[in-house]
Amino acid sequence: MSVSGLFFIPVLGLACFHLVLVARGRTTNEQVTGKFQGGVNPFTRGCCLNLQSVLFSPIMPRYTGKLRDRLPVCVHPPFHHPESQKLTPVKSSDNCVPSQTLPLKSLEEVDDPDSKSLSSPPPLPPKPDPVLLKNHLAALEESLLQSRAVMPSGHKIIPLQTSESPTKVLYQVPRDQIGTRISPLVPQEHASDPSLLQSENPGNSLTLNSRSLSLKHSHRRVAETPGPHPSASVLISRSGSLSCDSLLRPVERLGSQTPFLPMDSSLPRGPGCNCSPVFMNISRHSPQHREPSPVCYDSLAKPLMSSIQERREPDEKDKPLALAPNSGIYDIPSRRSLPHDFRGPSSRGPTPPAYGSREFLLSSAAYGYGCRSHLSSSSSSSLTRTPRTASSPLHFNRSLSPSFYHSLDRHSQQLPSALPSSSYGHQKALAFIRGEERPEPEL
Amino acid sequence: MATEFHNLQELRHSASLANKVFIQRDYTDGTVCKFQTKFPSELDSRIERTLFEDTVKTLNNYYAEAEKIGGQSYLEGCLACLTVYLIFLCIETRYEKVLKKISRYIQEQNEKIYAPRGLLITDPLERGMRVIEISVYEDRGSSGSSSGSSTTSSSGR
Numbered sequence: 265m266s267v268s269g270l271f272f273i274p275v276l277g278l279a280c281f282h283l284v285l286v287a288r289g290r291t292t293n294e295q296v297t298g299k300f301q302g303g304v305n306p307f308t309r310g311c312c313l314n315l316q317s318v319l320f321s322p323i324m325p326r327y328t329g330k331l332r333d334r335l336p337v338c339v340h341p342p343f344h345h346p347e348s349q350k351l352t353p354v355k356s357s358d359n360c361v362p363s364q365t366l367p368l369k370s371l372e373e374v375d376d377p378d379s380k381s382l383s384s385p386p387p388l389p390p391k392p393d394p395v396l397l398k399n400h401l402a403a404l405e406e407s408l409l410q411s412r413a414v415m416p417s418g419h420k421i422i423p424l425q426t427s428e429s430p431t432k433v434l435y436q437v438p439r440d441q442i443g444t445r446i447s448p449l450v451p452q453e454h455a456s457d458p459s460l461l462q463s464e465n466p467g468n469s470l471t472l473n474s475r476s477l478s479l480k481h482s483h484r485r486v487a488e489t490p491g492p493h494p495s496a497s498v499l500i501s502r503s504g505s506l507s508c509d510s511l512l513r514p515v516e517r518l519g520s521q522t523p524f525l526p527m528d529s530s531l532p533r534g535p536g537c538n539c540s541p542v543f544m545n546i547s548r549h550s551p552q553h554r555e556p557s558p559v560c561y562d563s564l565a566k567p568l569m570s571s572i573q574e575r576r577e578p579d580e581k582d583k584p585l586a587l588a589p590n591s592g593i594y595d596i597p598s599r600r601s602l603p604h605d606f607r608g609p610s611s612r613g614p615t616p617p618a619y620g621s622r623e624f625l626l627s628s629a630a631y632g633y634g635c636r637s638h639l640s641s642s643s644s645s646s647l648t649r650t651p652r653t654a655s656s657p658l659h660f661n662r663s664l665s666p667s668f669y670h671s672l673d674r675h676s677q678q679l680p681s682a683l684p685s686s687s688y689g690h691q692k693a694l695a696f697i698r699g700e701e702r703p704e705p706e707l
Numbered sequence: 708m709a710t711e712f713h714n715l716q717e718l719r720h721s722a723s724l725a726n727k728v729f730i731q732r733d734y735t736d737g738t739v740c741k742f743q744t745k746f747p748s749e750l751d752s753r754i755e756r757t758l759f760e761d762t763v764k765t766l767n768n769y770y771a772e773a774e775k776i777g778g779q780s781y782l783e784g785c786l787a788c789l790t791v792y793l794i795f796l797c798i799e800t801r802y803e804k805v806l807k808k809i810s811r812y813i814q815e816q817n818e819k820i821y822a823p824r825g826l827l828i829t830d831p832l833e834r835g836m837r838v839i840e841i842s843v844y845e846d847r848g849s850s851g852s853s854s855g856s857s858t859t860s861s862s863g864r
Binding site for chain 1: 722737738752753754755773774775776777779780781783784787795800801802803806814817818822823824825826827832833835844846
């Protein structure tokens with residue numbers, strides 16, 4: 265009797281241990297290797313939410329054997345192109361889709377005869393209808409709240425500043441029915457970040473600008489009216505989500521380019537506000553940095569920054585090669601990372617993390633190198649140790665890769681004044697370390 | 708692993724696979740299934756930006772709806788636990804229903820929007836929910852010419 269009771273002790277012990285793990289939002293590996301002893305776990309969303317997500321998550325089905333009953337889709341030319349031909353109208357989708365695509369009309373007003381029109385009102389007269397604008401504004405507010413519920417209070421500036429511009433964009437939609445003009449138009453009005461707009465304006469039509477400016481005053485009046493009204497038509501809600509999403513796209517674009525950054529930037533703030541440090545850093549640094557690396561590098565010394573950028577260049581060159589095979593996406597981490605060198609400060613796992621897994625996200629997040637998401641693994645895994653070496657560039661960690669040494673040394677030699685000790689001592693230290701790693705000097 | 712079947716081989720007298728564009732996951736909101744809405748530069752001349760973003764946003768909304776934690780997911784979990792998962796022989800989970808909706812939506816988008824532009828969207832389900840794969844086709848004339856850097860994504864599994 266007591267013997268069988270003894271069997272329950274380890275069972276109860278394990279049960280309690282796993283309850284604690286679930287409540288803290290950690291995996292066993294993370295607990296055992298002590299990954300979060302010093303920092304904050306970025307994957308936790310609070311005790312209650314953690315428990316809820318573990319216990320009440322929907323059961324995800326298996327993916328095999330469900331895809332054979334699909335009708336083939338024929339692809340044959342001639343193909344439509346956005347600039348060369350007129351814009352083809354888009355038919356509305358079936359009833360199960362909550363948001364429908366807009367019907368697009370060409371500039372020359374050539375309509376496709378079989379385009380199904382939505383239940384939208386006919387083209388409005390030139391004078392703006394204040395009721396319609398009110399509904400647009402309400403729908404925009406709703407969709408803004410829905411789509412960006414995560415955005416913290418510190419960054420309400422962005423939606424507020426452009427709260428007027430989307431209304432005029434919304435107004436453009438039913439009038440002009442030109443979908444492609446909306447998105448370039450919005451960034452033009454977005455005055456706070458001109459650098460974000462460089463790649464957003466491929467070929468704008470300037471004819472809409474004057475119209476938008478004339479509507480601005482009327483929209484301002486409308487924007488001040490209080491109280492959201494429930495949006496009625498599909499068109500209004502659709503255009504609301506369309507323009508607010510296109511609005512937020514300049515910010516989203518960079519936000520999605522650095523998917524790992526919020527996990528790191530939110531470390532001092534807690535897991536609640538994910539977005540604001542990301543956007544702040546990005547908006548502060550995007551004019552300075554070039555396009556592929558809008559990441560905050562404040563904490564690093566200049567030689568390290570330049571070495572990081574230099575290291576990125578082979579990554580960028582590899583990018584078109586690496587992206588061509590789909591399996592290449594998953595081969596990149598194993599190809600470029602150095603398993604024997606990959607030792608985080610607290611982890612003892614010998615294998616590099618798989619792309620997209622928690623360990624991978626964690627390793628790149630914890631060190632704040634949110635590179636381009638599709639190629640972040642290689643550079644971030646190699647750069648995981650740079651913050652440790654930032655404070656003392658002379659005391660190189662032996663586990664750094666030799667190529668990192670070279671780029672660092674090259675820049676260190678170019679900027680000897682940046683180092684705290686004398687140049688002779690620096691070169692001596694470099695030679696000493698390098699002598700242990702490689703026989704040939706490169707001074 | 709199920710392979711996608713597009714009736715291209717029979718009609719390849721003038722269209723051939725030239726490139727594949729991958730839309731990666733967006734992890735800014737955590738580990739939920741969400742794809743980046745950033746417009747890839749390879750599609751710049753093929754499709755309008757708004758159409759593409761509509762598609763991706765709708766897909767993101769569908770996935771968010773599928774992964775929503777609520778009463779129904781709780782009930783399904785409890786029922787599954789009590790019946791030792793035998794209940795799934797009889798009923799379909801909400802996630803599966805949404806996956807079917809997504810599949811229908813993608814099929815319809817392909818037929819109406821993407822195929823006329825020489826593009827085809829692959830259901831991310833077929834790629835393990837890792838990427839949205841968009842196959843770009845070129846007008847090559849006769850079928851004798853070789854296509855561009857066509858890749859086999861199935862080898863990645």
